[in-house]
Structure formats: C-alpha cells, structure tokens
Amino acid sequence: MALPLVNRRWVLKPADSRKVDDLHQALQIHPVLCRLLVLRGIDDYEAARRFFRPELGMLHDPFLMKGMDKAVARITEAVEWHERILVYGDYDVDGTTAVAVMYSFLRQREGTNVSYYIPHRYREGYGISKQGVDFAIDNGYTLMITLDCGIKSVDLIAYAQSKGVDVIVCDHHTPGAQIPPAYAILNPKQEDCLYPYKELSGCGIGFKLISALATAWKLDNSTVYQYLDLVATSIAADIVPVDGENRLLAYFGLSNANDNPSLSIKTLKDISGLSKRICLSDLVFAIGPKINAAGRMDDARKAVDMFIEQDPGKIYALAGELISDNDERKEVDKAITEEAMGILEGDPLLPRKVSTVLYRENWHKGVVGIVASRLLDYCYRPTIILTGSSGKISGSARSVQGFNVYEALCECADLLENFGGHFYAAGVTLKDGKYGEFVQRFEEVVSRRIDRRLLTPEIAIDADILLEDIKPAFYNILKQFAPFGPTNMRPVFRVRHVWDYQNGTRIVKDQHIRFSVHNRRGIIMEGIGFRLADKFSYTQAGPFDIVFTLDENEFNGNTALQMRVIDILPAQ
Numbered sequence: 078m079a080l081p082l083v084n085r086r087w088v089l090k091p092a093d094s095r096k097v098d099d100l101h102q103a104l105q106i107h108p109v110l111c112r113l114l115v116l117r118g119i120d121d122y123e124a125a126r127r128f129f130r131p132e133l134g135m136l137h138d139p140f141l142m143k144g145m146d147k148a149v150a151r152i153t154e155a156v157e158w159h160e161r162i163l164v165y166g167d168y169d170v171d172g173t174t175a176v177a178v179m180y181s182f183l184r185q186r187e188g189t190n191v192s193y194y195i196p197h198r199y200r201e202g203y204g205i206s207k208q209g210v211d212f213a214i215d216n217g218y219t220l221m222i223t224l225d226c227g228i229k230s231v232d233l234i235a236y237a238q239s240k241g242v243d244v245i246v247c248d249h250h251t252p253g254a255q256i257p258p259a260y261a262i263l264n265p266k267q268e269d270c271l272y273p274y275k276e277l278s279g280c281g282i283g284f285k286l287i288s289a290l291a292t293a294w295k296l297d298n299s300t301v302y303q304y305l306d307l308v309a310t311s312i313a314a315d316i317v318p319v320d321g322e323n324r325l326l327a328y329f330g331l332s333n334a335n336d337n338p339s340l341s342i343k344t345l346k347d348i349s350g351l352s353k354r355i356c357l358s359d360l361v362f363a364i365g366p367k368i369n370a371a372g373r374m375d376d377a378r379k380a381v382d383m384f385i386e387q388d389p390g391k392i393y394a395l396a397g398e399l400i401s402d403n404d405e406r407k408e409v410d411k412a413i414t415e416e417a418m419g420i421l422e423g424d425p426l427l428p429r430k431v432s433t434v435l436y437r438e439n440w441h442k443g444v445v446g447i448v449a450s451r452l453l454d455y456c457y458r459p460t461i462i463l464t465g466s467s468g469k470i471s472g473s474a475r476s477v478q479g480f481n482v483y484e485a486l487c488e489c490a491d492l493l494e495n496f497g498g499h500f501y502a503a504g505v506t507l508k509d510g511k512y513g514e515f516v517q518r519f520e521e522v523v524s525r526r527i528d529r530r531l532l533t534p535e536i537a538i539d540a541d542i543l544l545e546d547i548k549p550a551f552y553n554i555l556k557q558f559a560p561f562g563p564t565n566m567r568p569v570f571r572v573r574h575v576w577d578y579q580n581g582t583r584i585v586k587d588q589h590i591r592f593s594v595h596n597r598r599g600i601i602m603e604g605i606g607f608r609l610a611d612k613f614s615y616t617q618a619g620p621f622d623i624v625f626t627l628d629e630n631e632f633n634g635n636t637a638l639q640m641r642v643i644d645i646l647p648a649q
Contacts, residue, residue, distance in 0.1 A: 085644055086530075087571070087624060089538045096120040109540045110554055113568050116539060117320070129557050131328050133302065139289035142282075143270035148245045148261040149289050155220045156189050163213045164193040166224040166381075167203065167279070168372030170314035170365050174307040175224035175247070175280035177384030182287040184385075185300065192218075195377045199442060199466065203504050204497070205230040214240045220260075222286075223247060225279025228264055229497050231257045247282045249317075250497055251483065274322040280311030281326060305330035306342045307384065312562070313357045314365035316501070319562030327357055327560045334360070341384045344396045357560040367396075370403035373443030410444045414451050421456065431532060432523040433460040434516045436472075440464035446473035446502070453477065457534050459485065459523050461505065463512075469494065471506040479531045480523075488522045489515060536624055536644055539568040544575070544600040552627055552638055567626045572596075572640075574620040574648045582616045590616070592642060594623070603630070604640030612645050620648035 092115050100111040103122040114120070119128050127135060139145055155162050162183065166176035176193050183191045194213070196206045204226040210233050213221050220243050227234065227246035234244045234257035243260040252267050263282050265272040277285065284304065291301045309330020312323050319327055334342050335354045342364070346355060349363045371380040375398075383395035417435050421427055433456055440448075445462040452460045453475055459482050463472035476482035481500045486493065492511040498504055507515055561567040578601055581593025590613055592604035604625060615621045625640035 085534045085536050087536050087538055087644070087646070089541070089571070090116055092116050093120075100125070106554060107546065107551055109542055109546060109570075110551070112540050113555075113558065117565060131325050133298070133325070133329055135325055136288075137273050137322060139285040139292070142263055142265060142272040142285060143267060144245075144261040144263050145286070145289050148263055148286060149293050151220065151243060151245060151260055152183075152222070152286075152290060153293060156183070156186055159188055159190050160220055161216070161218040162189065162191045163216075163218040163221045164191060164224065165205065165209060165213075165221055165226070166193070166195060167226045168195055168198050168377035169225070170368045170380075171279040171311045172225040173368060173372070173377050173380040174311040174384065175278075175283040177381050178280060178304045178307050179222060179224060179283045179287060180381070181304070181385050182290070182300070186294070193381060195372075195381060197376060198372050202467070202471070202506070203495075205233045207233060207236075210237045210240075210242070213237065213242050218242055220245070224283045225249070227257065227259070228252050228262070228267075229257075229495075231255050234259050247279065247286055249277055249279050249282055250499070276318045276321070276323060278308070278311040278315045278317050278323070280308050280315075281317075281323065284308050284326070302329070303333070303339070306333040306338050309334060309357070309560075310342070310360050310364060310368070313360035314369065316361075316563055318564040319357065319560055320564045323562075324560065324565060327562070331355065331357065331360075331560055339384070340387065340389055340392050341396070344383075344389070344392050345399075348393075348396050348400060357562050361562075366406070367399045367403045370406045371399055373441075374402040374405050374409075406444060406447075409441045410447050410451075413440050413444060414448050416440075417448055417452060417462065418455065421452070427456070430458065430520060431527060431529075432458055432520045434463065434519055435461075436463035436470060436512060438465040442466050442471070446475065446504075449473050449475040458532055459519075459527070461519065463505075463507070466506075469506050469509075470512055471504070474498065474503040474505060476501045477531050478535060480527050485519065485522045485526060489518050492518060537569065538571045538624060540570055542570045542572055544572055544594075544596050544602050545598060547602065547627065547638055549638065552629075555627060569624060569626055569643065571622060571624050572602075573622045575602075575623060576620055577616050582613075584610050584613055590642070590645075592616070592623075592640065602640060603637070604642045605630075606642030606645065609642065609645065615645050615647050618647065622646050622648050 092112050096115045097111045100120055101108050114125055119125050164176050164180045166172035180193045183189045194209050196209050201208050222245045224247045228248040228250050237244050246259045246262045248264050265275045288301050309327045312327045317323055345364045351359055368380050371377045379395055379398055383392055386392045420435055442464050445464055449460045449462040457477055459476045459480055461474040463470050474482045483498050483503050486496050486503055492508055492515045493505055494508045495506040575594040575596050578593040578595040583591050585591045588608050588610045590606040590609045595601045623642055624644045625642045628641050629636050630639040
C-alpha cells in the first residue's frame with residue numbers, strides 16, 4: 078500500500094469562556110475539565126451531576142415514542158391469543174442483538190409463540206425481503222416485529238399487511254418521503270414523534286419497546302435491564318452518538334458486561350482475551366467484528382443463536398464459529414483492500430477527484446464496507462466500494478468528517494434501485510446499466526456540496542493543557558467522562574513547546590515513537606505514538622507540539638499516566 082497517509086490539520090474547538098468560568102465556580106474542578114463539559118453541552122451543576130452520576134431512572138418514558146401505545150397493545154393481544162409472532166432483524170450487530178433481545182424477552186412470557194428471522198446478506202439483501210415476508214405468510218405468522226430495518230420497505234410492508242400479517246417497525250434509520258403502511262412504527266426520527274432522544278440504535282428502540290411491554294405487563298425492571306450488555310454492544314458497533322440516553326444505556330450496559338454479563342458476552346470476552354474491565358472500544362474492535370463476521374461471511378443466524386442459547390458448551394461452539402468467520406473475513410478484507418489500493422495508485426486523475434467509487438464484480442460483499450473505511454485513511458474523500466450481488470451492483474459508502482453521504486446519495490436516487498443509511502455510512506444498489514452515470518453523478522454531487530476543507534482530515538482538539546496539569550486526580554475525573562464514543566470522544570489535548578528529554582524519545586519497531594519529553598519547568602512526561610516514525614525528525618530539531626489522549630500504562634506491576642500521541646508538529 079504505497080499511497081501515503083494524508084496530512085492532518087489541527088483545530089482547537091471553540092468553547093464559551095464565560096460558561097467555562099461559571100462552571101468552574103460551581104464545580105471547583107480543573108478549568109480544563111470544565112471546558113470539556115461545556116463542549117459537551119454541560120454548563121451547570123445539575124447537568125454535570127447527571128453526567129457524572131447517571132441513573133437508570135433518567136431513561137425516558139418509552140410511551141413518549143410515537144406508536145408505542147399501539148405497538149404494546151398489538152403485541153399484548155398477540156400474546157394473549159397465542160398468535161404466531163415473527164421477530165425480524167438485520168444481519169449486522171445492531172440487528173442481531175436487537176432480535177436476540179426482543180426474542181428472549183417475549184419467550185419469557187408464558188404461552189408466547191415467537192420465532193425469529195434474519196435475512197441472508199447475499200440471497201436476500203439488506204432489510205425486509207420478499208422471501209422473509211413470504212416465510213411469515215406461508216407459516217401462519219400474524220404479527221411481524223422488524224428491528225433495525227423496515228422504515229423504507231413501503232411496498233413489502235403493504236404486501237404483508239394485505240396478507241394478514243400486521244407489521245410493527247422498530248427502526249432508527251432516516252425515514253423516506255413515504256412512510257410504510259405498518260400497523261405501528263417506532264422511530265424517533267419520524268415526523269411528529271415527540272420522543273426526546275432521536276439517536277437510539279435499532280437495538281435501543283427494541284429495548285424501549287420491551288421496557289414499555291414490561292411496564293404494561295407489570296414486570297420487574299430486571300426482566301429488561303438484563304439485556305443492557307447487548308444494547309451497549311449495538312451502540313458501540315453501530316457507531317451511534319454516545320450522548321443523552323445512549324450514554325446511559327452504554328454506561329449501564331458496560332456495567333452488565335463487566336460485572337454480570339450474559340453467557341454469550343462472557344464467552345466472547347474470554348475468547349477475545351479481555352480479562353480486564355472492558356470499555357466501549359473493546360466492544361467496537363474486539364467483540365463487534367466477531368458478531369458481524371457471521372453475516373459478512375456466512376449466516377447471521379448463528380450470532381442470534383449464540384445470544385439466545387443457555388447451554389455454555391453450545392455458546393462456546395457458536396462463538397468458535399464466529400471466530401472462524403472473522404479470521405476468514407480478515408484475509409478477504411486484506412486482499413480486497415490491497416487490490417483497491419492498486420487501482421487507486423494507477424489512476425492518474427486521482428489527485429483531482431473529490432470522491433472515490435470503485436467496482437469489481439468478484440469482490441466479497443461482506444467486506445466492502447470495511448474496505449471503504451480503510452480507503453478513507455489514505456485518500457480521505459467520500460468513498461463507495463461496489464461489487465456484484467445477485468445480478469446487481471451494490472455496496473457500501475463511507476464519508477469524511479462533516480459530509481453527509483446519505484444526502485449526497487439522495488441526489489442520485491434516480492440511478493439507484495435501493496439505498497439507505499446514515500450521515501457517514503450507507504448501503505446502495507444501482508439500477509441496471511447505471512454504473513458509469515452514477516460514478517459521474519456522485520463525483521458532481523460531492524464536488525458541489527463539499528467544503529474543500531473537509532478533504533483534509535481534522536484533529537479536533539478539546540483543550541490546551543500544561544504537562545504539570547496531568548496528575549492522577551485530573552485523570553480520575555477524566556475517566557468519569559466515559560463511555561467514550563461519537564459526540565463524547567476521548568478528550569484530545571494539545572501541549573505546546575516540549576523537548577526531547579535526554580535523548581529518551583526514540584523509534585521503536587521501525588514505525589512507532591516512544592516519547593520522553595519535558596517542558597521549560599522541568600516536568601517530564603512519557604508517551605507512545607503509533608505509526609508516527611516518519612515525523613521523528615520533529616522531536617530532534619527543537620521544541621515541538623503534541624496532540625494526544627491520556628491513558629494509563631501498566632508495566633511490571635506499576636501504573637503511570639502516559640500520552641497516547643496522535644500527531645506532532647514543530648512548535649507553532
């Protein structure tokens with residue numbers, strides 16, 4: 078992969094200094110910590126208390142969600158009359174966890190006749206499929222609950238309803254111009270929905286539904302809270318904002334995952350070598366890919382089977398299958414990424430383009446989204462990777478910070494058979510014979526809509542800090558900002574004018590830098606910067622500036638604070 082990583086620009090986030098000062102007076106903690114809070118919209122004592130001391134009682138009333146009363150009444154009726162209920166979900170982490178939560182909850186209700194259905198990624202594609210609806214019709218299901226899908230399936234839901242299958246849609250994707258004629262729709266993003274929080278995951282919406290059912294059925298909260306580790310897994314893997322209600326769900330879900338995990342999460346932790354307390358990034362990078370691999374490489378049903386299984390031996394066997402799928406995924410991912418990079422290197426027009434669209438008929442559909450994400454690290458422009466699928470050209474889109482790829486695709490809708498997604502990620506299927514026109518149109522749309530500054534990746538700095546400010550007491554409060562994720566990322570700091578300390582800064586393993594630095598006041602700090610060896614000369618030529626996050630380094634039984642260096646530049 079010869080293409081170089083793009084340079085990055087440093088930008089200090091603006092914060093209202095008056096609010097920072099007022100919060101400092103109220104909380105009496107370090108002003109830098111107050112700045113971090115203000116940047117997160119927390120600017121008074123009560124908001125800070127709620128942020129640092131979350132409680133499950135802070136969760137919103139699920140009945141505030143449009144359609145909830147109707148959904149609860151219909152499910153209650155189906156349970157009481159022993160109707161056949163089909164829980165239907167997407168094949169990714171969000172969908173499979175949502176299906177597992179809904180299925181497991183309903184199965185606990187005596188007399189409930191419930192099954193589940195996960196569409197096959199390659200035979201049926203994303204979302205509700207004709208095959209799935211026909212399965213419900215042919216097998217006598219009279220109620221279908223969709224999770225993480227359905228908001229765009231207007232025709233198929235109309236078809237199901239016409240055949241006597243009532244459909245309750247639980248989806249968090251942006252609705253289209255036409256809303257499906259479902260029996261009930263649960264989606265905070267739909268028009269006139271007064272639910273206070275709009276960014277729940279698909280599994281999160283399923284969780285709100287079972288919370289409402291538990292209230293209506295007068296069940297103890299424990300019957301719902303036991304699934305929070307799966308909800309947290311969906312939040313982590315689906316890259317939804319970790320603020321508001323999502324932060325509450327992630328916080329208590331991680332508590333479950335660490336202190337009282339389900340057998341499936343415990344097994345995945347053990348098999349992933351996660352022996353210490355896990356954080357949200359462990360769910361993103363260690364556990365999520367293994368769950369996703371089932372749908373990418375084979376059949377996502379095995380992930381749901383693992384989540385709902387109670388026998389430890391069977392859970393371990395299913396987890397082993399996920400590991401095998403993930404190992405295969407890594408090999409395929411690497412091969413396709415290298416091929417895609419080769420195509421880009423051979424494109425003489427590459428420097429003038431503002432988008433990347435690549436297509437090969439034989440690329441594995443299960444990894445094109447991952448490949449698109451990897452190419453962002455090298456070209457940093459809205460990227461779509463396409464492959465052949467069931468006679469169609471389809472694939473995944475990924476976008477740069479600040480550019481809404483979903484809206485860009487809306488301007489190409491006449492060339493697309495189907496598409497859906499979020500601000501930064503989407504799935505697309507092209508109409509027959511439209512590939513060339515689509516490549517040209519997408520480039521035109523991006524060129525017209527994008528601010529050219531967005532084509533240079535930005536390091537958003539939360540605060541400037543002095544080395545002497547970095548103390549255990551400061552870090553102990555900083556840890557309470559977790560769980561970290563989109564809109565609540567691990568704080569990024571900048572320290573200015575530091576020098577190499579006694580030649581202690583050195584290159585390790587040919588590509589990383591081990592830092593030992595000091596400032597004018599003689600404060601010494603250690604750190605590690607991965608894949609920064611090409612910038613080592615900056616550390617030897619005089620003072621330099623560092624952008625970093627903070628973490629703890631454990632070595633020989635000792636724990637010390639260290640900088641996790643993101644980037645360095647000559648002192649500004």
